[in-house]
Amino acid sequence: MVTSPQRNWEIKLDKLPVRIGRRDPRQAHYPELDLAEHDRGIASRHHATIDRHGDEYMLTDLGSTNGTTINGVLVAARTPQRLRQGDRIKIGEVEIEFRWS
Numbered sequence: 001m002v003t004s005p006q007r008n009w010e011i012k013l014d015k016l017p018v019r020i021g022r023r024d025p026r027q028a029h030y031p032e033l034d035l036a037e038h039d040r041g042i043a044s045r046h047h048a049t050i051d052r053h054g055d056e057y058m059l060t061d062l063g064s065t066n067g068t069t070i071n072g073v074l075v076a077a078r079t080p081q082r083l084r085q086g087d088r089i090k091i092g093e094v095e096i097e098f099r100w101s
Contacts, residue, residue: 001097004038013100017051020091035094042066042092050083050098057083057100066092 002009011018011033019031022045035043044064051058058080061068068075069090075081083089089096 001099002033002038002094003097004035004094006038013050017049019046019049021045021047033096035091039092039094043094047091048089051080053080057098059083059089059098064091 002011015032018033020033020035020043021029021031022036022041022043023030023034024045027045029045031046035047044062044066046062047064048059048061048068051060059068059070059075060080061075061077063077067077070081070083070087072088072090083098085099087098089098
């Protein structure tokens with residue numbers, strides 16, 4: 001579940017890794033979770049990824065300019081962080097509640 005000041009929506013993780021960031025048509029960069037219209041430019045173009053390693057989902061901040069938090073804690077860049085059911089990922093003004101079924 002994704003929440004921004006403009007709207008709420010749900011995204012299904014049916015293709016991994018999920019790239020999170022802002023689109024850049026000039027470089028043919030179109031992330032699966034495009035925040036271009038939702039965070040007023042705070043998210044980096046190549047901000048973070050969510051991937052699966054075995055039975056665990058992991059979030060990796062890709063060295064973004066403004067950082068990424070999980071449950072209010074800033075995560076270290078380029079260090080995969082395990083995601084748990086209900087974790088809240090914050091990127092700029094966008095909050096993502098991580099769930100799987």
